[in-house]
Amino acid sequence: MVHYSQKSDIAVIIVLYHPSEDDLENVRILSNHYYGVIIDNSDEANFTEDKIGEMHYQPLMHNVGIAEAHNQGISIITREGKAKHIVLLDQDSRYPIDYPTRISDEFNSLEKDITNLAALGPTVIQKDTGEEYRSVIHHDKYLTDNFIERKEIIASGCCISIKSIMTIGYFDSSLFIDFVDTEWCFRAHSIGYRCGITTNIKIYHKVGKNELHIGKHLVSISDPFRYYYQYRNYLILLSRNYVPLSFKTNFGIKFLCRFFYFPLFVEHGTECWKYMTKGIIAGLTLQFKKK
Numbered sequence: 440m441v442h443y444s445q446k447s448d449i450a451v452i453i454v455l456y457h458p459s460e461d462d463l464e465n466v467r468i469l470s471n472h473y474y475g476v477i478i479d480n481s482d483e484a485n486f487t488e489d490k491i492g493e494m495h496y497q498p499l500m501h502n503v504g505i506a507e508a509h510n511q512g513i514s515i516i517t518r519e520g521k522a523k524h525i526v527l528l529d530q531d532s533r534y535p536i537d538y539p540t541r542i543s544d545e546f547n548s549l550e551k552d553i554t555n556l557a558a559l560g561p562t563v564i565q566k567d568t569g570e571e572y573r574s575v576i577h578h579d580k581y582l583t584d585n586f587i588e589r590k591e592i593i594a595s596g597c598c599i600s601i602k603s604i605m606t607i608g609y610f611d612s613s614l615f616i617d618f619v620d621t622e623w624c625f626r627a628h629s630i631g632y633r634c635g636i637t638t639n640i641k642i643y644h645k646v647g648k649n650e651l652h653i654g655k656h657l658v659s660i661s662d663p664f665r666y667y668y669q670y671r672n673y674l675i676l677l678s679r680n681y682v683p684l685s686f687k688t689n690f691g692i693k694f695l696c697r698f699f700y701f702p703l704f705v706e707h708g709t710e711c712w713k714y715m716t717k718g719i720i721a722g723l724t725l726q727f728k729k730k
Contacts, residue, residue: 449543449598450522451475451494452512454505455485455530462530469528470494473539474521476512480504504615509594513609517601525604529595534642542598545637549586557603557632558624560592561640588635590628590683594620596642603632614675617668621686622676629681663710667718670694674722678729 451473453466463485466477470492477496479485484498495515499508509527516522524546526539535541546559580588597620607627610619624634661669673690676682698715701708 448521448523449473449526449539450516450524451526451528451539452509452516453477453494453528453530454508454512455479455481456502457481458485458530465533466530467491468536469534472536475525476515478508478512480508504612504619505594506610506614506616506619507612509619510609510612513601513604517604522601524598524600526598527594527596532595532642534596538596538640538642539598542596542637542640545639546598546600549583549637552583553586553633555603555632556600556635557607557627558592558597558599558634559586560589560595560597560634560636561642562636562638563593563595564641564643582633582635585638586635587638588633589624590634590686591621591624592634592636603627606630607632614672615668617665618672618676622672622679622682625676625679625682625686628683660705660711663707663714666711666714667721670715670718671722671725672718674719675725678726 451469452475453469455462455466455477456479458466458481470477472493474493475495477486477491477494479496479498480502481498482501484500486496486498489496497511497515499511503511513525516525524543526542528534528539542559542561546556549559550556582588607623607630611622614622627634673694677687677691694715698712701715702712705711
């Protein structure tokens with residue numbers, strides 16, 4: 440068996456939350472090839488061992504959120520001091536077995552031309568339609584033939600240098616889930632680091648639970664409870680001076696529109712609206728407490 444982790448100094452972090460049997464089998468396959476950490480946010484442990492293949496297994500027995508789960512994995516990896524890069528993988532995305540090595544090698548290659556590269560993500564393709572996920576507020580800025588600088592990238596499949604984490608800091612666990620990767624990238628950008636995606640590597644992924652097409656725009660529909668964190672966290676980020684004005688403006692318009700059209704046009708839209716309202720109240724309450 441080829442152990443891909445022997446080809447580069449990388450570590451993999453996988454966060455579990457009520458995984459399916461297929462998800463667990465996928466994790467077992469990856470763990471036979473890569474060093475890293477499996478953090479389990481499920482209510483019960485999904486493995487009985489404390490090590491699965493080459494990876495540490497840490498069951499938390501409750502959901503601490505994606506940010507804190509990543510942070511606990513990062514702490515273990517940095518403490519052991521074996522890796523230069525960390526690759527973040529989802530339990531429900533399927534990657535070629537050589538993917539962590541490829542994205543790490545791509546990072547090493549791009550670092551020759553791009554200074555202060557903090558995080559590199561793949562080009563994300565919607566696995567059902569084959570469409571590339573693109574935000575209407577993003578304008579591609581090529582720094583090389585195959586690297587597009589972005590103010591933020593999604594955590595799924597991204598490669599982060601441990602050196603940059605030591606300077607930028609860990610993920611913001613107070614955000615729990617939504618905008619965790621976005622906030623980290625904004626923080627990185629504010630102190631001179633770069634984040635972006637490579638056109639050389641693609642992954643197939645589904646963002647959200649369902650989708651809605653409005654003209655040429657693709658709107659990802661999440662589980663209703665996620666809108667609590669999206670609206671709450673948007674209000675939290677609104678007060679932070681390193682968060683770009685373009686994000687504050689564009690997401691403010693987007694969220695305002697969704698607040699009104701979701702109950703009318705989206706399945707379970709009324710339930711989503713209720714969580715949006717709760718998130719707004721929570722976000723405003725947190726802001727008032729700071730004053």
